[in-house]
Amino acid sequence: MGFIRTHQGDRVGADGLVWGVDPMCRVLSEHGLHIAPSTYYEHIRKRPTARMFADAAVIDAIWKLRQKMMFYKGLGSRKMWIVLRRSED
Structure with missing residues (x-):
């Protein structure tokens, strides 16, 4: 999750493509780390609980x-x- 947050919006290459969450999740899935974009967004919105x-x-x-x-x-x-x-x- 930290990797996606760190690199989201980075410009890559000579053409200046901007990395978004969906492409990063797709590339990570190709390398064996399956993260759905919805999981990332849920993690970002999550608030601390009383137990935390x-x-x-x-x-x-x-x-x-x-x-x-x-x-x-x-x-x-x-x-x-x-x-x-x-x-x-």
């Missing part, structure tokens, strides 16, 4: 804990979950 925001908050809390205390860097997921639950109280 919640996951980002948890990742941020883990990062802050690990910066605050070196001991927390060695904790696995189960013990880190216990520490995070305890810190909410």
Whole structure:
């Protein structure tokens, strides 16, 4: 998806052809990477969900804990979950 976004609208060759999403998807499909143009446009329009925001908050809390205390860097997921639950109280 990033490749298409980066190169969309680039001028190619001496005649100055402009690459669009459809031709790029067609060329990528010829090389074994099947992406439909509708999939690309859906990905562009997609907004962050509540779950994405919640996951980002948890990742941020883990990062802050690990910066605050070196001991927390060695904790696995189960013990880190216990520490995070305890810190909410």
